[in-house]
Amino acid sequence: MTAEHKLFAYAPAPESRSVVDIAPSYGLFVDGEFTEAADGKVFKSVAPATEEVLSEVARAGEADVERAVAAARRAFTSWSALPGAERGKYLFRIARIIQERSRELAVLETLDNGKPIRETRDADLPLVAAHFFYYAGWADKLGYAGFGPDPKPLGVAGQVIPWNFPLLMLAWKIAPALACGNTVVLKPAETTPLSALFFADICRQAGLPRGVVNILPGYGDAGAALVAHPDVDKVAFTGSTAVGKEIARSVAGTDKRLTLELGGKGANIVFDDAPVDQAVEGIVGGIFFNQGQVCCAGSRLLVQESVADEVLDALKRRLATLRLGDPLDKNTDIGAINSAEQLARITELADAGDAEGAQRWTAPCELPDSGYWFAPTLFTGVTQAHRVAREEIFGPVLSVLTFRTPAEAVAKANNTPYGLSAGVWTEKGSRILAMADRLRAGVVWANTFNKFDPTSPFGGYKESGFGREGGRHGLEAYLR
Amino acid sequence: MTQADARLSVLKTYKLYVGGKFPRSESGRVYEVTDAKGRWLANAPRASRKDARDAVVAARKAVAGWSGATAYNRGQVLYRVAEMLQGRREQYVAEVADAEGLSKAKSAAQVDAAIDRWVWYAGWTDKVAQVAGGGNPVAGPYFNISAPEPTGVVAVVAPQESALLGLVSVLAPVIATGNAAVVVAAEERPLPALSLAEVLATSDVPGGVVNVLSGRTAEIAPTLAAHQDVNAIDLTGADAELARELEVAAADNLKRVLRPRQPYDWTADPGTGRLTAFLETKTVWHPTGSLGVSGSAY
Numbered sequence: 001m002t003a004e005h006k007l008f009a010y011a012p013a014p015e016s017r018s019v020v021d022i023a024p025s026y027g028l029f030v031d032g033e034f035t036e037a038a039d040g041k042v043f044k045s046v047a048p049a050t051e052e053v054l055s056e057v058a059r060a061g062e063a064d065v066e067r068a069v070a071a072a073r074r075a076f077t078s079w080s081a082l083p084g085a086e087r088g089k090y091l092f093r094i095a096r097i098i099q100e101r102s103r104e105l106a107v108l109e110t111l112d113n114g115k116p117i118r119e120t121r122d123a124d125l126p127l128v129a130a131h132f133f134y135y136a137g138w139a140d141k142l143g144y145a146g147f148g149p150d151p152k153p154l155g156v157a158g159q160v161i162p163w164n165f166p167l168l169m170l171a172w173k174i175a176p177a178l179a180c181g182n183t184v185v186l187k188p189a190e191t192t193p194l195s196a197l198f199f200a201d202i203c204r205q206a207g208l209p210r211g212v213v214n215i216l217p218g219y220g221d222a223g224a225a226l227v228a229h230p231d232v233d234k235v236a237f238t239g240s241t242a243v244g245k246e247i248a249r250s251v252a253g254t255d256k257r258l259t260l261e262l263g264g265k266g267a268n269i270v271f272d273d274a275p276v277d278q279a280v281e282g283i284v285g286g287i288f289f290n291q292g293q294v295c296c297a298g299s300r301l302l303v304q305e306s307v308a309d310e311v312l313d314a315l316k317r318r319l320a321t322l323r324l325g326d327p328l329d330k331n332t333d334i335g336a337i338n339s340a341e342q343l344a345r346i347t348e349l350a351d352a353g354d355a356e357g358a359q360r361w362t363a364p365c366e367l368p369d370s371g372y373w374f375a376p377t378l379f380t381g382v383t384q385a386h387r388v389a390r391e392e393i394f395g396p397v398l399s400v401l402t403f404r405t406p407a408e409a410v411a412k413a414n415n416t417p418y419g420l421s422a423g424v425w426t427e428k429g430s431r432i433l434a435m436a437d438r439l440r441a442g443v444v445w446a447n448t449f450n451k452f453d454p455t456s457p458f459g460g461y462k463e464s465g466f467g468r469e470g471g472r473h474g475l476e477a478y479l480r
Numbered sequence: 481m482t483q484a485d486a487r488l489s490v491l492k493t494y495k496l497y498v499g500g501k502f503p504r505s506e507s508g509r510v511y512e513v514t515d516a517k518g519r520w521l522a523n524a525p526r527a528s529r530k531d532a533r534d535a536v537v538a539a540r541k542a543v544a545g546w547s548g549a550t551a552y553n554r555g556q557v558l559y560r561v562a563e564m565l566q567g568r569r570e571q572y573v574a575e576v577a578d579a580e581g582l583s584k585a586k587s588a589a590q591v592d593a594a595i596d597r598w599v600w601y602a603g604w605t606d607k608v609a610q611v612a613g614g615g616n617p618v619a620g621p622y623f624n625i626s627a628p629e630p631t632g633v634v635a636v637v638a639p640q641e642s643a644l645l646g647l648v649s650v651l652a653p654v655i656a657t658g659n660a661a662v663v664v665a666a667e668e669r670p671l672p673a674l675s676l677a678e679v680l681a682t683s684d685v686p687g688g689v690v691n692v693l694s695g696r697t698a699e700i701a702p703t704l705a706a707h708q709d710v711n712a713i714d715l716t717g718a719d720a721e722l723a724r725e726l727e728v729a730a731a732d733n734l735k736r737v738l739r740p741r742q743p744y745d746w747t748a749d750p751g752t753g754r755l756t757a758f759l760e761t762k763t764v765w766h767p768t769g770s771l772g773v774s775g776s777a778y
Contacts, residue, residue, distance in 0.1 A: 253724025
């Protein structure tokens with residue numbers, strides 16, 4: 001470490017772990033009770049920053065899916081018959097309890113996922129509570145939502161969520177489902193099951209009737225069994241495009257309703273008149289938020305040729321100041337990659353960038369000895385044919401391409417099977433609107449990036465999936 | 481026998497409608513179309529998989545212009561379709577009566593309902609964005625708006641029974657919002673669809689916005705369902721087995737799928753479901769900033 005780095009070294013400022021009490025083992029949450037898996041299988045949940053085993057969790061299998069769907073079906077009759085106002089009050093309770101326990105949940109999420117406490121504390125948890133609060137208010141107003149005067153719930157929703165925003169994805173799935181009168185069986189990701197199990201406890205505290213929410217920690221086999229279960233009326237999945245396609249095939253010919261929120265390869269487009277410092281902040285937030293493990297990440301930087309050098313210099317200067325390390329440290333910007341498997345995937349794709357002739361630049365930072373880490377990385381000299389420009393890396397790797405004209409920017413931005421997000425940076429209002437019009441993406445951030453809100457519909461075009469989560473639009477997936 | 485009876489009428493050669501032109505099938509194939517009583521009506525082109533791919537190319541070419549037209553303009557074009565159909569009402573009454581084996585009065589009711597359906601959707605073109613979109617009150621200093629956009633190229637497996645009213649009921653909502661369509665006409669009753677193409681061609685509907693293929697549904701539809709440049713598929717006219725097969729193929733590039741929901745009552749209020757089935761919601765954010773002299777411009 002150089003003297004200059006030492007001069008600006010921060011003292012450690014870790015958030016206390018004592019606020020959260022992780023039990024040595026957890027069961028499945030079925031019909032209001034924690035139970036072992038039918039076949040007694042368990043798996044370990046590991047802290048990606050330290051590889052410490054946090055807890056041993058029951059692993060759901062087919063028999064458990066059967067049990068959970070049956071519990072959700074039993075609960076559906078009375079839950080859907082409740083007046084909307086009463087259902088809403090349960091959700092309001094949940095929102096309030098999440099607020100009360102938000103520090104505990106933030107620390108838990110940071111431990112189990114590896115993302116910085118700054119993000120779980122300031123982004124994930126406030127959004128989780130807000131999401132429940134928002135949909136709570138819809139529960140008794142569904143007739144005004146534009147889906148007919150007396151819309152009905154679908155029944156049992158089978159929901160499968162990813163590991164990148166474990167509790168937030170749970171909120172996006174469960175809040176609208178319950179507000180509309182459905183009951184749910186949710187499978188969290190195998191690397192991040194803990195916050196969903198804490199949520200089960202919140203359901204208990206809120207007095208939620210048994211069976212309305214069932215949580216099945218497990219692997220892909222449990223997810224596949226859940227979406228294929230004949231008594232599931234609605235499937236909601238967030239995850240990879242490959243799995244999304246499998247699910248779409250598996251529900252073909254059934255009456256199951258389906259929404260998919262899948263991968264992305266978002267273009268972040270910087271024009272020559274953009275305010276460079278603000279654009280750089282947006283680029284950094286766009287790709288390094290949550291270590292780039294974000295489906296809507298701005299993973300392709302399209303920068304106008306005339307300002308490319310200036311933007312890249314500023315970007316590298318900024319990246320050199322990012323602090324990578326202990327996710328529980330309040331000064332940490334870049335946390336751990338969620339799993340060894342994901343780290344291997346990122347490494348493989350980055351190596352493909354080298355092999356295909358793009359130039360790699362890595363932010364100068366030391367990586368901790370244990371845990372899963374990947375330093376913020378840029379590739380320049382990237383062509384549209386390169387894998388790092390085409391494939392979702394889902395890590396802190398930014399591919400930089402250039403363009404000359406707005407038309408070229410649009411063509412390059414849209415040259416992907418994905419269509420989840422895009423960013424535009426320019427001072428010219430008409431150009432923002434023209435670009436927003438032509439970009440084939442479900443969310444367009446202009447002079448900002450990676451902003452989320454419960455009132456704002458989120459979801460993709462093309463192979464980024466279909467259906468919207470959030471806002472009035474998010475109700476449609478759970479009503480008939 | 482009067483002189484008029486003695487005159488041999490001029491029969492129409494029915495053709496496909498692709499990219500605003502009326503080609504025969506590239507395969508050179510035709511098949512016999514009969515009326516409800518089995519009497520020969522015409523030889524319809526039996527479209528091939530190549531014809532289906534050509535139609536997708538034509539539809540894709542048309543998307544930019546049609547989706548970029550103003551909603552008001554699209555509304556006027558759709559209304560023009562109603563006007564043209566009204567002018568040729570008697571022709572369609574006869575064709576629908578032949579195709580569906582209806583009395584003249586019942587057939588006329590179908591044609592009138594089809595004309596009115598174009599009017600219904602003509603009025604929707606510049607309203608659906610307000611009904612399906614809007615501003616979102618996000619908790620922060622951002623302007624945030626959601627608006628629907630057409631998904632792109634939509635393959636439409638037209639209803640097999642209702643040759644005109646059913647067809648119009650599935651086609652008009654697809655194009656009202658700015659999509660381009662490739663229609664697989666009712667297999668046994670394709671003539672009203674092929675004739676509708678003549679109306680579309682003279683109604684200022686740009687070439688390629690609607691493409692009509694006749695032939696074997698089970699031969700043409702799988703090509704469209706598997707086509708990587710088709711964004712969505714309406715399975716209304718597919719039977720359960722074919723619909724499942726098409727939905728599986730459609731998953732390959734995650735087409736938006738509208739499943740069949742038998743039975744259909746085409747005389748009922750159509751609602752907005754078929755309009756919104758082929759729309760994407762785009763949400764745009766921008767900082768609202770402040771007017772202060774210090775601090776960020778955003």
